[in-house]
Amino acid sequence: MSQALYKDDASIANEASLWRRIPPRHFVRDDNLGRFRPSSAAFDDPPNGSPMSVVLADLVIASGRVATDMLLGHEGFALASITAAIARSNQQGVARDPLPNEPAHAIEFGRKTKSVKKALANGSEWVVEPPGHSA
Amino acid sequence: MSSVLEPLRKCEGLSDRDWAAGQTTMVVPSRATLVGRAQSRSRSVFPFLNGRLTVESEGPLPVWFRRAVAALDELAQLPTDWDSYGAGAIGHQSILATAELLLGIMRDDTPFPSVVPTNRGTVLLEWHTRGVDLEVEVRGRDRIHASFEDSRDGTQWEAEIGPDLTQLVQSIERLSERDSASS
Amino acid sequence: MTRTLPDFESPPLTEVALSVQFEPLEKLRTAQVGALWTVFRAQFPRTEDHNPLAPVFERFGMPTTSAAEVRLEMLETPPLPRVWFLNPEGTELIQVQQDRFIHNWRKVGQGDTYPRYEHVRDKFESEMTTFQDVLAREQIGRVVANQCEVTYVNHIVAGDGWQTHSQLANVVTVFRTAYIDDKLQEPEDAGLSVRYVLKDVKGASLGRLHISAQPAFRRPDSRPMLVLTLVARLRPPGDELEHVIRALDLGRDAIVRAFASVTTPEMHKLWRRKDVERS
Numbered sequence: 122m123s124q125a126l127y128k129d130d131a132s133i134a135n136e137a138s139l140w141r142r143i144p145p146r147h148f149v150r151d152d153n154l155g156r157f158r159p160s161s162a163a164f165d166d167p168p169n170g171s172p173m174s175v176v177l178a179d180l181v182i183a184s185g186r187v188a189t190d191m192l193l194g195h196e197g198f199a200l201a202s203i204t205a206a207i208a209r210s211n212q213q214g215v216a217r218d219p220l221p222n223e224p225a226h227a228i229e230f231g232r233k234t235k236s237v238k239k240a241l242a243n244g245s246e247w248v249v250e251p252p253g254h255s256a
Numbered sequence: 257m258s259s260v261l262e263p264l265r266k267c268e269g270l271s272d273r274d275w276a277a278g279q280t281t282m283v284v285p286s287r288a289t290l291v292g293r294a295q296s297r298s299r300s301v302f303p304f305l306n307g308r309l310t311v312e313s314e315g316p317l318p319v320w321f322r323r324a325v326a327a328l329d330e331l332a333q334l335p336t337d338w339d340s341y342g343a344g345a346i347g348h349q350s351i352l353a354t355a356e357l358l359l360g361i362m363r364d365d366t367p368f369p370s371v372v373p374t375n376r377g378t379v380l381l382e383w384h385t386r387g388v389d390l391e392v393e394v395r396g397r398d399r400i401h402a403s404f405e406d407s408r409d410g411t412q413w414e415a416e417i418g419p420d421l422t423q424l425v426q427s428i429e430r431l432s433e434r435d436s437a438s439s
Numbered sequence: 440m441t442r443t444l445p446d447f448e449s450p451p452l453t454e455v456a457l458s459v460q461f462e463p464l465e466k467l468r469t470a471q472v473g474a475l476w477t478v479f480r481a482q483f484p485r486t487e488d489h490n491p492l493a494p495v496f497e498r499f500g501m502p503t504t505s506a507a508e509v510r511l512e513m514l515e516t517p518p519l520p521r522v523w524f525l526n527p528e529g530t531e532l533i534q535v536q537q538d539r540f541i542h543n544w545r546k547v548g549q550g551d552t553y554p555r556y557e558h559v560r561d562k563f564e565s566e567m568t569t570f571q572d573v574l575a576r577e578q579i580g581r582v583v584a585n586q587c588e589v590t591y592v593n594h595i596v597a598g599d600g601w602q603t604h605s606q607l608a609n610v611v612t613v614f615r616t617a618y619i620d621d622k623l624q625e626p627e628d629a630g631l632s633v634r635y636v637l638k639d640v641k642g643a644s645l646g647r648l649h650i651s652a653q654p655a656f657r658r659p660d661s662r663p664m665l666v667l668t669l670v671a672r673l674r675p676p677g678d679e680l681e682h683v684i685r686a687l688d689l690g691r692d693a694i695v696r697a698f699a700s701v702t703t704p705e706m707h708k709l710w711r712r713k714d715v716e717r718s
Binding site: 273355425 | 515529
């Protein structure tokens with residue numbers, strides 16, 4: 122489905138947290154910030170052209186799950202969060218996209234230029250820190 | 257002009273067989289001189305993936321290059337879906353181009369970058385240190401995208417880089433020469 | 440618009456090669472090269488295998504003048520050779536490898552005349568079109584050009600104008616035998632290697648022109664000769680065939696003008712220079 126066909130869902134508040142799994146290859150040391158953070162490469166659309174996957178944190182929590190549940194089966198991964206506000210301020214839209222195995226699934230759509238990906242990475246916070254990579 | 261160690265000439269054209277270089281004079285091979293030995297062409301071989309990575313260079317390879325080969329070898333061995341979101345394997349052309357680029361732009365005093373895979377199968381080099389943020393995505397030889405920010409003076413640029421690496425080299429020089437104690 | 444290019448009735452031109460380098464076609468293997476040869480076989484019935492040429496890129500701004508060459512050799516997969524398709528007379532050649540397509544023309548007999556650049560270029564373009572058609576039909580991939588190269592090889596045999604290799608200055612203008620004292624006699628031989636940056640109209644670096652003059656001896660009579668080679672290598676403005684042709688045209692212009700600049704007026708007389716006005 123072309124990304125142009127997606128519509129931003131205003132019912133997702135700007136304060137809403139969007140969670141994304143970060144693979145170990147995407148933990149980078151940022152000496153300027155004095156900590157590890159996700160690479161900008163972690164915030165890109167997949168190669169098949171569909172929009173970037175996230176989960177809506179409030180739906181995850183409302184279902185009785187915790188953040189670490191998002192990493193089951195993904196050993197060594199971390200979990201990062203960005204707000205819908207940060208996404209929208211970088212020309213991204215946010216829409217619900219529930220899946221059979223993940224009702225909290227959502228998408229962040231829009232053209233992801235280098236500066237957009239950097240802004241998303243810089244605006245992210247750890248929800249589950251990278252294992253073995255403390256600042 | 258002629259050398260007793262003249263390498264076997266590769267047959268590249270139809271008229272190559274019409275002539276021969278003069279071989280009447282014995283010239284001291286470059287490896288027999290102190291200066292020449294340091295600059296003679298060297299060949300290094302590293303185990304890599306299911307084969308080997310061979311590097312021919314003028315003079316010995318820098319000390320940091322072994323670390324670069326190890327990092328690139330790890331990326332080359334990543335399976336598809338390594339990021340859990342459908343990422344592709346890392347392309348060999350991107351890996352080879354990254355190795356060549358690093359040899360071309362890095363200095364001995366340049367901080368070693370983070371060597372990061374992208375979900376599109378390319379290699380991303382990242383430097384976030386000394387007040388500088390430099391990211392270089394290597395899609396292939398001559399297909400490079402780079403972005404640079406210097407928090408000290410606000411300089412920033414982003415560009416598709418082709419054959420002219422001047423801007424990238426200057427950014428690496430700025431990064432390398434900056435005092436590591438300051439950020 | 441009128442454009443004047445130096446022109447010679449009897450230039451010492453011996454070989455011309457037009458080459459395009461492209462992103463490697465991993466699926467171009469032995470069988471596919473064989474399928475390609477069946478299309479060219481009628482004109483080019485002979486084949487030879489040679490070691491592949493390493494990729495070469497003109498780069499600028501790097502602190503090292505000699506870039507390192509990095510190769511990946513996979514133990515299970517032998518490298519594809521560079522395959523030559525030769526015509527029966529030995530005057531024309533197509534060279535194919537996973538990242539290169541080259542057309543060579545050479546002079547064989549004394550009576551052979553250079554068929555003009557445009558003729559060689561048109562043949563190259565036609566052969567490249569055929570190559571691309573085969574790639575598409577066999578689902579091998581697409582040519583994504585990254586460098587183009589024009590090579591002119593001149594064999595300047597001793598005789599009129601110069602007799603020994605010490606007289607390089609009689610042939611090329613960029614070599615001087617001016618000593619500040621008389622301690623040295625004339626050299627036994629001399630050669631040179633010069634390169635120039637090729638720029639576009641906006642001043643951006645496009646590529647390089649390499650000129651080399653190498654003393655040699657002709658086979659089979661061992662007569663002294665000079666091999667004057669001019670290579671223009673530049674990045675095409677895009678990756679389509681029309682961009683490749685445009686880059687080759689630019690490279691050829693640079694070579695022809697440079698050839699006239701670096702060779703002496705005395706040699707121009709021997710080669711019967713005449714400038715051509717074209718519109």
